[in-house]
Amino acid sequence: MAILTKEEAKKIIDKVLAFSKADEMSVSLTGSRTGNIRYARNSVSTSGESYDLALAVTAVYGKRSGTSTINEFDDKSLEKTVRRAEEIAKLAPENPEYMPMLGPHTFVESNTFAQSTANIDPDYRAKVAFDSIDPCKKKNLTAAGYLEDTTEFVAMGNSKGLFAYNKSTSVDFSVTVRSADGTGSGYVARDFNDSSKLNAKVSTEIAMQKAMASVSAKALEPGKYTVILEPTAALDLIQNMMRSIDARSADEGRSFMSKKGGGTRLGEKLLDERVNIYSDPTNPDAPNAGFSMDGRPQEKTTWIENGVFKNLAYTRYWAQKQGVKAVPPPGRFIMQGGRQSLEELIKSTEKGILVTRFWYIRAVDPQTLLYTGLTRDGTFYIENGKIKYPVKNFRFNESPIIMLNNLEAMGVPTRVRGNMIPPLKIRDFTFTSLSDAV
Structure with missing residues (x-):
């Protein structure tokens, strides 16, 4: 029962709304089937599959609201949940920023569901673990990884006539490979809606190569360096920028x-003119639901065009106060890139550092978007277009705003955590100290 069809979900939501005595009522219904397998030290440690189905009811009287949740779906339990939400609403203080619920909308259809992922079973998960562990064992390396596959739906409706439904799938895989002596480490992560695109063996081989190549790392003096950020590293900073575009x-x-x-x-033009970032729920490589959780449509939106910020994200309240369109924040985003591969970016670099990923990132100054963090799991010195040797990890202090003004080149975008991000070549990236972490 965890994955309901659009018709089944609407039937339950309509039944709940029929119990309402409130001025307004909204209902959200979610369900999922999630499977996973985890391994460490070249041995599977846990695996499992879980199912969940939950319903949340929000009742509103004037500007007072109350919410109640339940995971039982007989008529008596549903009505009890409605009464509880109404009772809480009557006791709640008024919210001066409350906005009336939205009426019906038309939402774009997104291709977020893949049957191949919905069909994943324990045999598939075991094969992924084997394809990752076995080559590591043969090379005297140690693997620790995690695979999670999810099939889920989200449905929402309210007393104003709004209804939205989306069914989606996702598969997320990551592995860290260590050398036998523990001094070398490599990492790779992959995620897709369609599991047929995942090749755990090929992905693990990348992490293996990094682990073997990063043994006996040398120390370089901290300072400003040209860096090549792999997409996983680039996302960490750019995602923080995209989460900070709130208009209020x-x-x-x-x-x-x-x-x-x-x-x-x-x-204003705040970034290099080659920087273009947009969101589009219908993007085939990074699809997303066609609605936000407050019922607003998700539409193709340009956030940054030729280095110029074109839009900010608005809550409905703040948009009304400012007299502008209420643009929801991006569910996922796409950063346009170039045509070069990661290898070609390396070949074009006289002296620089290749960064696999960042770790433990923390904000230093929100008004300049200055962040600090560490490199990890494969950091290498580049000279005359070739990787010369591994280097010890650094702590960095950098802002994505400064970073995207020091842009030298971009590669072909790839998917990272649901977004599309290219590898980036950046000059004058600031490393402040060394780290002994692997």
Whole structure:
């Protein structure tokens, strides 16, 4: 019962709404089947599969709201949940920023579901683990990895007539490979909607190569270096920037998009002119549901065009206050890149550092988007277009705004955690100290 069809979900939501005595009511219904397998020290440690189905009811009286949740679906339990939400709403204080619920909308259809992923079973998971562990054993390396596959649906409806439904699948795989002496480490992560695109053996071989190549790392002096950020590393900083494009924070002077003396920097060229970032729920490589969880449609939206910020994300309340369109934040985003491969970016580098990924990233200054963190699992020195030797990991202090002004080249975008990100070649990236972590 965990994965309901659109018709089954609507039937339950309509039944719940029929019990309502509130001024307004909204219902969200979610269900999932999630499987996983985890391994460490070249041995599977856990595996399993879980099913979940849950319903949340929000009742509203004026500007007072209350929410109740349940995972039982007989009529008596559903009505009890509605009454509980109504009772909580009557006791709640008024929310001065409450916005009335939205009426019916038309949402774009996104290809977020793949039957191949929905069909994943324990045999598939065991084969992924074997394909990752076996080659590591043969090379006297140690693998630790995790595979998670999910089939899920999200449905929502309200007393104003809005209804939305989306069914999706995802498969996420990551593995860390260590050398026998523990001094070398490699990492790779892959995620797709369609599991037929995942090749755990090939992915693990990349991590193996990094682990073997990163043994006996040398120390380099901290400073400013040309870096090549693999997509996993590039995403860590760019994603933080994309999470910080809230219009209210900018208007209230609390963000990198705030202008001194008031106003925002919307429409200003803040980045290299080659930087273009947009969201599109229908993108075939990074599809997303056609609606946000407050019922607004997700549409193709340009956030950055030729280095110029074109849009900010608005809550419905703040958009009304400012008299602008209420643009929801991006569910996922696509950064346009170039045509070069990672190998070609390396070949074009006279002196630089290749970064596999970052770790333990923390904000230093939200108004400049300055972050600090560590490199990890494969950091290498490049000279005359070739990887010369592994280097000890660094701590960095860098802002994605500065980083994307120091852009030298971009490669072909690949999918990372649901987004499309190219490898980036950046000059003057700031490393502040060394780290003994592998």
